[in-house]
Amino acid sequence: xxxxxxxxxxxxxxxxxxxxxxxxxxxxxxxxxxxxxxxxxxxxxxxxxxxxxxxxxxxxxxxxxxxxxxxxxxxxxxxxxxxxxxxxxxxxxxxxxxxxxxxxxxxxxxxxxxxxxxxxxxxxxxxxxxxxxxxxxxxxxxxxxxxxxxxxxxxxxxxxxxxxxxxxxxxxxxxxxxxxxxxxxxxxxxxxxxxxxxxxxxxxxxxxxxxxxxxxxxxxxxxxxxxxxxxxxxxxxxxxxxxxxxxxxxxxx
Ligand code: 13P
Numbered sequence: 001x002x003x004x005x006x007x008x009x010x011x012x013x014x015x016x017x018x019x020x021x022x023x024x025x026x027x028x029x030x031x032x033x034x035x036x037x038x039x040x041x042x043x044x045x046x047x048x049x050x051x052x053x054x055x056x057x058x059x060x061x062x063x064x065x066x067x068x069x070x071x072x073x074x075x076x077x078x079x080x081x082x083x084x085x086x087x088x089x090x091x092x093x094x095x096x097x098x099x100x101x102x103x104x105x106x107x108x109x110x111x112x113x114x115x116x117x118x119x120x121x122x123x124x125x126x127x128x129x130x131x132x133x134x135x136x137x138x139x140x141x142x143x144x145x146x147x148x149x150x151x152x153x154x155x156x157x158x159x160x161x162x163x164x165x166x167x168x169x170x171x172x173x174x175x176x177x178x179x180x181x182x183x184x185x186x187x188x189x190x191x192x193x194x195x196x197x198x199x200x201x202x203x204x205x206x207x208x209x210x211x212x213x214x215x216x217x218x219x220x221x222x223x224x225x226x227x228x229x230x231x232x233x234x235x236x237x238x239x240x241x242x243x244x245x246x247x248x249x250x251x252x253x
Pocket of ligand 1: 008095167171172173175211212232234235
């Protein structure tokens with residue numbers, strides 16, 4: 001199984017700083033270990049530039065969101081087909097910030113995932129429990145509901161094209177990280193849900209960890225059996241830290 005390091009830039013950078021960050025990553029792209037997949041998800045306005053700068057390298061460009069419809073009167077929205085037309089290859093869906101601030105439901109996230117799959121793009125599907133869910137012992141139920149609610153409709157070949165990311169909400173941007181045991185236990189649970197669709201789905205779908213992942217904790221997190229890399233927020237905005245995470249991912253190969 002490949003190891004993936006994906007950077008979710010969120011609503012950060014401007015044109016100049018985005019270009020500089022991508023340049024720094026591209027300069028080191030030659031040293032990405034075999035079996036490591038690097039993905040960056042800059043904001044919409046910088047996606048075309050990112051695709052151009054990353055052309056011919058092993059860095060894949062992803063968007064952070066898309067609309068579920070192919071086109072139409074949805075002012076301000078961006079479709080999966082538009083993303084595809086500019087060379088974007090993947091897109092994050094179901095991030096907790098979109099669930100929380102934009103009221104995205106499991107059903108809507110399922111529709112967005114379907115729109116991406118229909119265009120041949122790779123959905124990076126996020127799920128994860130809130131602090132109160134973990135404290136009340138409901139964390140496995142919450143993640144099960146999120147996965148079943150959004151992904152239950154897909155065929156095995158479709159599921160095999162998805163990347164999953166477990167992002168406990170209490171760990172995002174807080175400096176609190178899931179322990180390696182907490183991450184492994186939840187990833188194993190997610191893997192067992194995939195297994196219900198068949199062994200090939202469980203074997204092929206990477207499950208990334210996200211939430212205050214940085215060079216000081218990545219080695220122990222990425223070292224877990226069912227952790228296939230990371231979805232990185234804050235540390236993906238600093239070329240040196242992100243490249244260090246890419247190097248650590250190479251140690252798993
Ligand atoms: P941080 O790495 O900043 O905690 O963010 C994680 C995240 O939300 C990635 O999608």
